[in-house]
Structures are given as C-alpha cells and as structure tokens.
Amino acid sequence: MKPGEVRILVLRSAGTNCDAETASAIAELGARAEVVHVNRFIRGRRSLEEFHGMVLPGGFSYGDRIRSGAVLAKLLSHRLRRELQRFVDEGRPILGICNGFQVLVESGLLPFGEVGQVKLALAKNASARFEARWVYLLKCSATPFTGKLPRVSRMPVANAEGRVVFPPGEEQSLLEELEESSQIVLRYCTREGEPARGDYPANPCGSFADIAGLASPEGTILGMMPHPERAFYRYMYPDWTRDSALGMGDGCAIFEGMLEHILKSQG
C-alpha cells in the first residue's frame, strides 16, 4: 500500500471546529483525509469500513453541552455501536484530540476499548477556566502514535474540561493497571522533563497523575488533550522567532506514527 492510498476519516458533528487543520496535517503527510459528518454514517450514506483510521478532532461537539464530548459520544455508542466496535476490534487506529479525547472517554473507547463502558471522566479544569497555553509533554510509553515523538515534546492545550478524573477510591489501583499495560502515554511535565506533579500551569487542567494522553491496551486508540495539529510546523510555536530553525514541530510525529502504523499493518 502506498501512503497516498491511506484513507483517514476526520469525523465531525455540529460544533466540531478543528477538522480543517487536522485533515490538512494528514494531507501534508501524503495520506487522504476526508472530513465527514457523523450524520452521514448514522443515515447509512457512508460506512466506517471505507477508512483505515479515524481522527476525532477538537472543537465543541454539540456545544459541549451537558458535558464535553458527551452528546457525540452517546450518539456514537448508541447509533453506530457495532460498526465502531468492529473498527476498534480490527485494530484500525483512532486518534482523539481534545474534544475527541473527551468523546473517546465518554463513549467507553478509552481506556479499555469497550463501547458503552465509561470508566473515566474529563471534568472541568481545576482552574475553572478555559486554558489556552503551551505545555511540555513527557512520553511515558510508545504506541503506534508516539514512536517518533521525542521524550519531551511541546504542544498547546485549549480546553475547559480536560481534567482527567479516575473513579474516587479506585485511583491508585486503576493507575497501576493502566501503567502496567503501558496505557499512560503522555504526562504533563516541566521544561526539563520532570513530572508536573499537579502543579499549575505545567499541568494546566489539574489532571490526575498529570495525565495528558491515554491509549487503549493495544495502543491503537489514543486520546490526548493537547493539539498536535497546532504544533505541526515550528512556525506554529509561540516562540519560533527565538531561533531560526523552521521545520516540523512535535505534533507531526503523532500523525506520522499513525500513518506508518496503518501502512505496516495493511502490508
């Protein structure tokens, strides 16, 4: 298979708003990205079968009303359950960015890849605010998405509900379980790569255990609060004027990893 034959779905709904730049990041890498409204699938006009991978981009699906990502997630798990479970079970990669991460959590796809089984929450940021800022990320395990990502990378977050919450009372056991299966992929850290330890604003959302990104046990589903498509080129960085190297940014690696994984698994 050639890179140009890889077809990635960028799924949108009312209120999705990072679809264009996300699709464009994928297209820059030579794959085919198509932005399709979820209604097309619900009405049976299109099928998830057509795609090798899926990205749930950022935005405010359905206005983030009730809870961020909740409405789209429930719609997916109610109306597209089988199709979606098959997509997952066949190991086709799914990347959820920001609102997409929220959708993955609210649909049960994260952390265990089971549609309908909600095991986590992304709650209001500890600051009670929308937080638009660049963060440092520590890579804690390698998944298909993060193979090429440096140990410490930079990307921006922009969300109001990005605080990862574990079930009260079960925090430690679940954390151990996820760590053991290498599902904790990205953690907020300092510039030097030290864990943020909950400190604001290094951990801008107040996420439990500094979690910024989580994967399914197989590593084929990744949800992350930071926006790789906004760190795709160096000129997108807030301080690029301080050095002259203008090339690819850290976010590029996430999409590259996803495409390479597809190419490899499709033979």
Place this chain on the structure above:
Amino acid sequence: MLALSLEEMRAIQRYYRSLNREPTDVELETFAQTWSEHCVHKTFKGIIIYDGEEIDGLLKSTIARVTRELSPEWCFSVFEDNAGIVDFEGDYAIAFKVETHNHPSAIEPFGGAATGVGGVIRDILGVWGEPIANTDVLCFGELDYPYEKLPRDMKHPRFIFTYVVAGIGSYGNNMGIPTVNGAIFFDEGYVGNPLVYCGTVGIVKKSRYRREAKPGDVLLLVGGRTGRDGIHGVTFASAELEEGAEETFGTAVQIGDPIEEEKIKRAILKVREAELGSAITDLGGGGLSSAVGEQAHRFGCGARVHLERVPLKYAGMKPWEIWISESQERMLLIVPPSKLERVLEIFEEEEVEATAIGELIPERRLEVYYGDERVADLSMEFLFHGLPRVRRAASWSPPELSEPHFEAGNLGEDLHRLLAMPNIASKESVIRTYDHEVKAMTVLKPLQGEACDGPGDAAVLKPLRESWRGIAISNGLNPLYGKIDPYWMAASAIDEAVRNNLAVGGRRIALLDNFCWGNPEKPENLGGLVRAAKACYDIALAYETPFISGKDSLYNESPLGAVTPTLLISALGIVPDVRRAVSMDFKRRGSCIYILGETRPELGGSHYYKLKGYLGRSVPKVEPSRAKRTFAALTRAIDSGLVLACHDLSEGGLGVALAEMCFSGNVGARVELSLVPAPQEMRADFILFSESNSRFLVEVHPEKAQEFEALMQGTSFARIGETLGRELVVTHNGRELLREHIAELKRSWQSGVVL
C-alpha cells in the same frame, strides 16, 4: 417607542397624506428601523455646522475621503458592504469589520458580548467571507470602583469585566475562531458605559463574491428561529421587574448560540463554493426589515415578503414583531429559483433551517404580507430617500487644563507602579481564556517571548496553506488624550495602530474606525467628534492608510453621564513572508538597542502623569512626514533581516517598553537616556515616560549595527544601550537612575489585572 424625530414624523405624515391613507404598524416600524441612527448613520451623513463651517456629510468629507483620494487599487470593497475588503493574494481577499455591542453588554454582559462576537462574524459571512480571526477591545470602569458609588441597578465593573470576557471567549472558542488581538482599557468614564468592540477578519474569494441579485430571486431566511429577541430592548431594561412580563420582556436579552452559527457558516461556505447564491447579507439591527429593504435597494428593485412563512420560536408573534425581530444567528440569502433546491439540500445537511420567505420584484416597492393581508406597502424611493437630513450644530473649545509641577521621585518604584497600572499590566489571565490558535494559522500570537507571556504588538496570521504571505492585525486606542483634545487622540490612535502593525513587519495598511461617543445632539459632544474625524482625514491621508470600514455608536449615556469619547482604530497590514515577522522580546545578550523617532516633553494624558494624579495638557502630537521616514526605514530593516526584536512605545513610554522587552526575552539591558533623540532639553523622568508617538525600540545584532544605521540615515534614531545580564539599568549622563531585576519587573506587570 418609535425613535423618530419630529421632522421625520412630518415627512412620513406628508407621504401618507399624498397616499391618502393611514400607515400600518409594520410600516411605521419599518421607518423607525430603516431611519434609525444605527442603520443610516444620520449624524455622520447629515449636515454639521462646526464653528461656522458647514460640513456636508462628516463620513464622506473625512474618513471616506481618505480612501477616495488615495484610491488604492488593492481596495476591493470599501464602505459598501458589511465589511471592508482588501486584496490579499491571487483570488483571495481579506475582509475586516469591527462593531460595538455596548448597551447589551452593560445590561447582560455575557450575552451582550457573546452576541457582539456573533454579530460581527455574520458581517463577514455577509460578504461571503470565511471568518478566520476575532479581535476584541474592551473598556471598563476601574475594577476597584466603590460599590457605594454605583447607581442602583448598575452593574459593577468587575461583574461586567468577568462576564464580558466569558461571553467573548465562549462565542469565539465554540465557533472555532481564534481571538488573536485586542486591548482592555480602564477608566472611570466607562463605569456606566462599558464598551465592547468585537472584530472579525475573514477570507474572501474574489471569484466567488456574488452581488448580482435580480427580480425573481428568492429571499431565503436561514439559521435560528425568530422570536421577540431584541425588540425594543430599551423599554425592557426599565421594566424588568414587572410581573408576568417575562414572555414579552425576557426576550430583549440574548445569549447567543455559537454552534448554530458554526453550522450556518459551513452551509454558507458550501453555497459559496458551488456558486449557488446571488447575494447575501446578515440580519442585524432592524432584523428582516432592514436586511430585505437594503438588499432590494441595492439591486434597484423591490421585494415581496410573506411573514407567516418565517419559522418562529413560539406562537403569538405579531407581524411587526416578526419583521423587526433581532433574533441572533440568522442570515438572508438571495438565490435564483433554479438553484433553490440545491441550496435547501445543503442547509438540511448541516441541520440548519432555511425558509423561502419571499422574492425580489421588479417594482420598486416593499410589499409585506401576513397570510392574505398586506401589512405593508411602501415605495422604496421614499423609504431610502425620504429621510430628511439632520442638521446639527457642533462646537469645541479646549478644556481648561494646566501642566503639573512635581519633582521626580524614585524612578524604579515608578516603573514598577506603572507596570502594574491596569491599562499597562499583563492581560494574560484574560488572553488564556480565549483560544488564540485554533485553525493553526496564528504565527505571531498575542503572548510572545521566552516564557510565552510577553505583550505582542500585533497578531500575524498565515491564512493560506500554500503561501507564506500573512496578515498583521493591530489596534490603537488613546481615550486619555481625548480628554485634552480629541484631534490628537484620533491622530495618536492611528499612529499607534499603524506602528503596532509595522513593528511585526506589516505594511500596506488598511484602517477601520469605530467611534463611541455621547449624545451627538449636544454641540460640544459633536464638536469633539468632528475634531477626531478631521484628524482621521489628516493623518490617514498623510500615512497613505485608507479606511475600509468602520462604525459609530453614539448616544452612549448613562446615569453617570456620557461615555469617555473613544475612537478605536484597527489596522490590517500585509506581511509578505511570515517567516520574517518580528516579535517584541529581546533575543540575546550583547545586542544593540536602538530607539527610533523623537521623544518630546508631551506627557499630557500619559500614564506617568496619571500615576502622579494629573492629566496635564501637553498631549502627544503626530508629525506625519517625520514619522513616515521612520516607518519606511524600519520596514526596510525588517525586510533586510536586521531586526531581532521590535516593540512600539506607547503607554508608559520608553521605560515600560524596555522593561517589557527585557522580561519577555529574559534578558537585561543597560540604557543611557541622554542619547535619546529629543528636540529639546528634557527631564530624565520625562524622557523615560513620555508617550510621544511614532517611536520604536529595536534590537540589532552588533555585527549588523553598521548596516542598520546606514538604513536609518535621514531619520531620528540613536543607539541607546545594549542587552546584558538580568537587570534593567537606566542612566542619565552616566548617573544611575534605576536598577531593577527583570523578574521583579515582570512580577509587578503580571499583578495588575487578574480575571
């Protein structure tokens, strides 16, 4: 309830006498809307007698005249559409519009600000533009204003500030449009009259820009449903506590639904790409009544509308209510009948309601039906040309002011206190609640520097994937100078907007003006307005920066009096290659620091005087010929890659600008004040804090110093110091006046405004 003057009433009376019938309620409301200050800018288009001089149309003879006289070939559409449009690259053009939403924001700050953003975004959609960035400039009373002094039912500046910011963030963030530039200004004059300026920039494809409707074309109302929103909102504010009035009055306040507008945007862009529409406009003030009338007028025809077809939020609305409702998130598309079906499909796909409510007709009449009943039948001619022109007197005399006398104090302490003054202090706590990089186009962000927290002069966007060409967006606002002389306030605002733009590498600058003033029927208010407009003409013409759009909001009065007269100038420049854009943070140690421009003892209205409790009278002036030489030289230096950092000098002057460059770059500096070019002998503290216009600080690599100086020949400039260490040190004739650690300066600056 109808805001018509006696003379206007008489003109209407004559019209109906000639028809030999009584007006209907729908017709009267149509006049009230179409002839309102908001819709026709009576003051700006009327006749003004200013100190014996007769001004026949202030807009035409000042602001629009700049553009007419310059007539740049790169202006695609000016003063005609809902937004000004200038060429960008190839088929692409950029649209820019700034509006105010002051009164609604004073009453319901969250909803008022949110719908302000929503409204100006629709102005861009209304020129077939794709919105790509927002700006917001906000003016509030001081946050520590005593509660006891507030009139009953007036909201505290802190309440308004908090919820206005939330409203702006909410609308922009939800729609996925980055808020990239803005300003916040605090002054007592805004306690009763907060100002909320919302701006949107969009991309237009010239080949897809359609304005060619003709009789037979269908009027398609798209978007949210129509309710009583915004109907006679003014009456409502005083009736809030009436029992059982909720259905009627609760509706004057609007919250806005950005998701609905996002869907409308998608559908409209699809219609644009498929070239299915023949015209488009937004529904703003006056609702359907102004939108339908203005479109028919524009295409030299008439219109027939069936109000019973308009989808309503609830039953029981009267025809005139439907006709003038200002419900948000609605647009009017005009579509040839042959394309209607495909357009309807597109809207259905995006889950947006779209309803054909009438059509354009060849007769120049406005016919409105409700079922079988004809509820209005008006001659377009009279509706658009029957309005008697207003004639107003204006006068202005300089306020009695004097220059203060005081001794300089501890300049280090003064610098710290200046940095913490709310108008100068960091606005980071606000900026971080706005998504400023969604769309991944924001190349120079509002916060810059080593720790990404320095105050940028202008935002730079890279709107096209396939091109390095960019745009720079900046603003200028100097209400304090207006208390001395509105002429120099306007001149300074233009200078500030322009120099902010140039500082990052912008050029070929287009301007927008937004006036917020008190009642223009008071001659002294109008006199100030005339002076400001005259400065707009003089300075913009000299700078060769045409106005492409603007707006005025008059009658900003509250129980505490008139608003501080305020002119916002917004600037849109071109950056030929965004990789050459310049940020304001010092980049390295051992660089040369240059000051460009002349420093004069003009501290009237400065923040240094304000800090000391004075206003003064020596307001900063603008010398266009001198300034233009500086501007041109700076642009050459940026293009030659000689400029490591550049920052404009504004509130707090040299001292504040230096401190900001230092702590943003995490590099100290040492500067000698006697080297600063000044036409006359000045006190050290005045050199340090004067707010003279047209000045910049520039960082240059020592190896490039000679080349830089060669480029600057013929301008006023000087090398005043170098970057080093972690302290800011200022000397005067060798004597040390100030030595402050940059981290502490930053702390003061970051303490001033907390959301």
Place this chain on the structure above:
Amino acid sequence: MKWEVRVAYKRGVQDPEGETTLEALRMLGFKGVKRVSTAKLFVIEGECTREEVERMCRRLLANPVSQDYEIRRLAP
C-alpha cells in the same frame, strides 16, 4: 447555615443547553420528552443571612435582567 441558590435563564431567554439536551435525548430514543430546561445550583455554607445571599445573587451569581434566582434554606 446552608443555603441553596438556583439560577436559571428567564423564560423567553434562549437556553441552548436545554435545547441540545432535548435533541440528544430524543436521538437516544427517549421519544416522550417534550421539553428540557437547565439551571445552575449553588450550595452556600457559612455564616450568612438571607439578605446576604440575596446580595450574592445580585452581585455575582445571577444577572437579574436575564436570570431568575431562588433562594432556599437547607439547614439552620
């Protein structure tokens, strides 16, 4: 003392969250639902009189122009 303050948009003022919730419930198959509206609750504990809670509402928690508020005492 413990007070409960309930803040909701006045009738006639848009409640987009209520509308979306209604739509979402119907999409999930709850066809019987006819109307959804939303409100916010604040539970306030401390030494404060009803008058003070009133003032909190007017100064911060609600905007009397667009929102109604209701104060209820939960515990002495």
Place this chain on the structure above:
Amino acid sequence: MKWEVRVAYKRGVQDPEGETTLEALRMLGFKGVKRVSTAKLFVIEGECTREEVERMCRRLLANPVSQDYEIRRLAP
C-alpha cells in the same frame, strides 16, 4: 410529567467552579461563606417514567465516574 434531575460532582472529586465562586464571594466581602458547591439541574417534561429518567441519567446526563445524580418528581 415533570422531573428534576440534579447532577453534581461526587464527593472526593474537586468542584472547581464551587471553589472559584467561594473565592469570588470572599473577594466581594462575604467573609462568612465557608464552602460553595455547585450542581446542574435539568428539568425534563414529557411522557416519561422514573425508570426512563434513570436511564437518561446513566446514558447521558451524568458521568458515572465523576458525578452523582438525584431525581425528583416536580409534577404528576
């Protein structure tokens, strides 16, 4: 029928909005306030039984990990 659903963060899950409101109230001079917590209310009207409302909560209105819900009948 008319139901009221109250959704709040579980005990042990931080309620940032409550905390910010507390701070803001104290800044405004209400020194007596000791604690503020927040919740969201949905008022649901239509043909639906308590079981259905329960299902709405589990399916959509509340996140089982971070939030609790309470259902109250307002009108028959």
